[in-house]
Amino acid sequence: MSNNVRVRFAPSPTGSLHIGGARTALFNLLYARHNNGVFVLRIEDTDTERSTEESVNQIIRSLKWLGLDWDEGPEKGGPFGPYFQSKRLDIYKKEVDRLLAEGKAYYCYCTPEELAERREAALKAGRPPRYDGRCRNLTPEERKKFEDEGRAYTIRLKMPEKGQTVVEDLIRGTVVFDNSTLDDLIIVKSNGIPTYNFACVVDDNAMKISHVIRAEEHLSNTPKQIQTYLALGYKLPQFAHLPMILAPDRSKLSKRHGATSVEEFRDQGYLAQAIINYLTLLGWSPEGTEEIFGMDKAIKEFTLERVNKTAAIYDVKKLAWINGHYMRELDLDYITEQTIPFMINKGIITEEYAKNNFEYIKKTVEISRDRAKTLDELADGIAFFFKDITEYDEKGVRKHFTKENAAKLLMLGAEALEKLEDFTHDKTEEALRSITDEMGLKASEIIHPTRLAITGRTVGPGLFDIIVLLGKEKTVERMRKAAEWISNKSN
Helix, strand or coil, X not given: CCCCCEEEECCCCCCCCEHHHHHHHHHXXXXXXXXCCEEEECECCCCCCCCCHHHHHHHHHHXXXXXXXXXXXXXXXXXXXXXXXXXXXHHHHHXXXXXXXXXXXXXXXXXXHHHHHHHHHHHHCCCXXXXXXXXXXXXXXXXXXXXXXXXXXXXXXXXXXXXXXXXXXXXXXXXXXEHHHCXXXXXXXXXXXXXXXXXXXXHHHHCCCCEEEEEHHHHXXXXXXXXXXXXXXXXXXXXXXXXXXXXXXXXXXXXXXXXXXXXXXXXXXXXXXXXXXXXXXXXXXXCCCCCCCCHHHHHHHCCHHHECXXXXXXXXXXXXXXXXXXXXXXXXXXXXXXXXXXXXXXXCXXXXXXXXXXXXXXXXXXXXXXXXXXXXXXXXXXXXXXXXXXCCCHHHHHHHHCCCCHHHHHHHHHHHHHHXXXXXXXXXXXXXXXXXHHHCCCCHHXXXXXXXXXXXXXXXXXXXXHHHHHCHHXXXXXXXXXXXXXXXXXX
């Protein structure tokens, strides 16, 4: 493949970057990198009512966080800028004027009310609700009359009324649209702003886009855009429409299925590497059965031939499983750095504490991270190392603190640990086990209440790893406090 591949991700800044948009951006990036091509970011902000600067910032922030780095676009520049559609209005006007001069486009003075009325009448009569072309051949006098009335106008492109428009899609194969179903396309709205279908064609041509890789919901726009390319005399790019992403119940993905925006996943403690890995497999199949895919491996293997035609099913459990893998495997310093903001947000530690005690925090992360699926879970899981225990797990209390010798064993354990000079894993274990051995009890009789006493919970890393890391003073203090708590409860 020649290195003339140029692809683009062109979001509308009317909300956050969602999982579907992130996958589109990723597949474009993978295709560009696999073919030594160029990945362009273009902001399609012609929807003046809904586009916001905050959305632009959020999209850029999310792409950067995911590591989806563009070659041309906002903040980078490039030879075909500006990369915001709102700054390209002169370019569109020039092309609209050309179409008008060539008789390929015309002014339409139909009001929204008139169009709605005709649409309703067509539906009642069992006809497809198409624009009837009544402004297509207005005389100069008729135009003047409408303008004297102060009517606003749109500009429409004349579409072929017969024949077919064929889309040769790199994923879906040949898709045929009957031209009789295509309306004369509005290319400029009554506010003078070009429509999405027109602006994106002008931009894709001007930015020399070779492959338009986008979501399947845009497939219905493609025949309109192909006719726009032809009217403007542009060379067609190649089209590839990615399969839809459906919820587990095969309905359209929405808020009720959980987080759907990239920033929501980030705030819930998912790692960018895990999301990228998950999205890579959402509608694309590698050759083998491997499911852990870093960006480098995905770039090497990615082809459009292996993109599935059928809808991809969004599965948060799988994402959590992949995230758990990266939590265990990524560099320990990195995971610690990523966990600290969650700890600060939860009030577990302060920024100042984090700066001065990084090595200690890292040790708590090291013994706990293989049990957590997200950074948020990990922050909760290590909280007891930094905060006093104010409550105990209820089930744990019923199971371990209600036994008649629980308080006594905790007091004996505290005394034994306090006497130790060598506070190591082996010595602390030996000290506690010797108590139950002497009393003819199982070791679990002291181990379970001790865990509950010093962590407030019944599960976690190895008990003696916790004891050593927590230190003698805190361990002994918490065991005695729990023993008193049990005695007070039983009295």
